[in-house]
Amino acid sequence: MKGLLSTLLFASVAIHPAWSVTLSVSTAGGNASSPLLYGYMFEDINYSGDGGIHGQVLKDNGFQAGTAATLNAYAAVGGTTLSIDTANPLTTAITRTLKVANPSANSGTVGFANKGYNGVPVIAGTYTTSFWVKGTYSGNVAVSLAASNGTIYNTVTIKVQSTSKQFTEFGATLPVTYSSTALDNVWQVTYDAALATDSSLNFALPQLFPATFKGRSNGLRADVVNFLGDIGGTFLRWPGGNNLEGNTIATRWAWNETIGPVQNRPGHLGTWTYYNTDALGLLEYLYWTQDMGIKNVMAVWAGHALNGDVVTGAALDPYVDDILNELEFILGDTSTQYGALRASYGQVEPFTIDFIEIGNEENLAGGCASYASRFTQIYNAIHAAYPDITIIASTTDTACLPSTLPAGVWTDIHYYLQPNQFVKLFNEWDNWSRDWPIFVGEYASTSDNSGAKTYWSDLIGSCSEAVYMIGLERNSDIVKMASFAPLLEHFDLAQWSPDLFGLDSSAGSLTGSTSYYVQKLFASNKGSTIKAVTSDSAFGPVYWVASATDAGTYYVKLANYGTTTQSVTVKVPGASFGSASLILLSGNPTTSNYPHSVSITPTTTSVSGSASAGYTVSLPQYAVAVLVLKK
Template identity: 30%
Template sequence: MIANIKPRFLRFPGGNFVGGTLLRNAFRWKDTVGPWEERPGHFNDAWNYWTDDGLGYFEFLQLSEDLGALPIWVFNNGMSNLGREKASNVSVFVQEALDGIEFAIGDSSSKWGSIRAAMRHLKPFDLRYVAVGNEECYSSEKSAYKENYLKFYNAIKRYYPGIRVISNCDGSVDQLDHPTDLYDFHVKSLVQLCDLFSNVHHFDHTSRSGPKVFVSEYAVYREDAGTGSLLAALGEAGFLIGLERNSDVVEMVCYAPLFVNVHDRSWSPSAIVFNSYQTYGTPSYWLQHFFSNASGAMLLNATLLTNSSTSILASAIAWRNSVDGRCFLKVKVVNFGSIQVKMKISVYGLGSNLINSSRSIKTILTSNNVMDENSFKEPSKVVPRSSPLENAGKNMEVVVSPHSITSYDLMLDNECPGLV
């Protein structure tokens, strides 16, 4: 199910899991490598369960490689969810981070690279990004985080200048006062779905001269989300439209959490639900499919003309199918309202390019009730449905269903605008 959304990266091992409620229960990567039966395991007090760490640092790197995704390692920065290590001891965590990078990308003759090689991965992993902690800069320990962060940043840049370092201080409104390659932005603390939908413009005025944004955790949760509702997915769709429009400053984005065991819903919802033998995706999971080919696409100028409410959002991209090389114009429309909307879609600037109506398709994610969810009994209750777009052309009239996201994929017979 992860592979089917074509991830470009995998952020691991998680959020609060990284720091632990108490620092002694933080994820320490050195305890998670080597023979599985020799790993001590640890108590994940952030989410209240014991983990044997069979899914450890090495396995996360291997999973990223198997998925064809770049690994983004989030390491502990000497702080837990309830406090920080003494400043004199932070150097221990700095060295641990440097050793972890060596394990991933060091030569097989190096100290930690040799341990990776002994685990039958002779070649280095393609680790390019590391994140210094998780959400500490959002807390009352902001100044302590910055003090620790600089120790990690300076050490990593000294020994591994090619590694891109991510700060979790928000730079979307005010300029950051410390160096970083990217900054982490989370938007999951909003209870009502309308809040996230209205965040479509959040990055419109963000500085274009500073570091770029990594939106590593976004989701609608609590009342509006249930255990994974269509309503939550539509709110997220509006937010993602805004990120796509601001892709010159937003470099990466991912939903979180990714998985939840149905018998332990400490947080709800998550994208993929499982038990010991079944799995299904929430509407938020299926929403990812509408944006999975946006990476490497060309954002097109799109103007939405309407005298109605602000419940309609839209974007347009040109993308090339990696399988057959075919080029498509994808127009995505989110209708957050409760009534259907008639629209006219007009395409300009194609020159001699023709739209192939027989190969164009329409895909829609909607349901009869906006609070509908998927389940083990009905895993496909709220999933994207595709059909031929028979009236595809440079000018076409469409009817957008209420409470829906719709993708109009117009196949071009000739070249892809702006793509090589």
């Protein structure tokens, strides 16, 4: 973009008290815009994996917290006594199971309930459920979704024949015709105590899945993925984030412990205060991107944990080998050791990896001094084996990078800022070297302009993000990808806010923040070529960028980072359009969207005018909009 557009689009970030702006969009020339500009960043934070996008909704189902495991997610039914049993492991990975001791009378309907992640979602549709049981029992077992007051939404009866010698798995489908907004629903198992020859039964790894995306076994929640997909992003960066690094080397995300049947996954202590079951593992991430039709940006561990421990030189070699093994598992054919292992899990065809990021935020937590050598060691190994994969360094800080980056390497940069700070960065990339590609891997407005923490995005913060994103799009010849972070939170279990969208355990709780709708406006309305724009006003308080598709649709993105309504007229001399519409996000600047109380969403209206005379639109304070012009 430097040369053709930098003069025409030079940015001043001062906020001028303009009342009207006229823009003239050129139909000639322009610079190619990155087709991958807007995407997603995910790590298991805020119970966004377990308890969020992953479909399994029962909490602590494998007691993978080890000695820290509790029965807080469980409740006795019919007078049973519940305990965590280490003497009857399911597998070497799931070493704790639920012992359900019958009441002394040894009669009546008894069992246990699981409360989920602050409630079990009850959503109309067909669930799948399963559990393992050990102990002598012959008879029916009822599996139900129920309210805390005992009301049963639906029940399925499973014929169980189990012994005390080994665990046996049982499962069924559970149709549900009712959706509940309650936050205290439970999943429960009940049976006839008199039919249990032993005085107790052991249950292991209970599971409950609502409908999964594409019907995948151990898959993602279909409703959550569909809500995410509505944004229109093009890539997913995974598995982190801090959760990749681990608080210690031992608690880093280890790919080979997240594959295979879930009963063989031990889980690990995540970075964000809770244990991850790792039911959302390597294959699940790959199916996630494959099923959504988006690109993988896979991060690999780079020898650095958040406590400052670092592995370098020869000591790093085994971890480099581990990365190559992971890539062989993903990309290798069935003649290779790890490609054959992948095939044994049901995925014969290799996946595709286009991007690998080496580490995460290696400029922080004591990682900077050794990152150049660690990056080079890992880069050389990956590039030699897979020269077509684009490698991304996890920082743009030159103090942490090799003195000369290998050709084709991108660098990552992260911003968590106040709104005014984002606006000041509007023209950050205007004069950046066109030989240095950028990935803005994480960004969000996380506090107001006084510095007070923002719990949930409001329109002022989201508008400032839109201003910054307009700057990214204007420079999207060199800014290749960008992703808001964090992606998702379970509302009452979050460690970090604000997040792009969230949910709780009630039906209909999926809630997009104001930033969610900004992301959707920008990702879903984007041309392939950035067009030059001339104006009768400098940037501020109105900011803009124009793009066009090969088919001749023009998108003009607008943001009014100011307290007064602005009138904007857009002309496209020499063009002709059959329709014009404005997609507008506006409202009370300090209002946020909350579960079951969403007040700020985009509206679409038709706009009169012509390409030569112009299309005039009104932008309220802190509004974000896209003018769509179609032939």
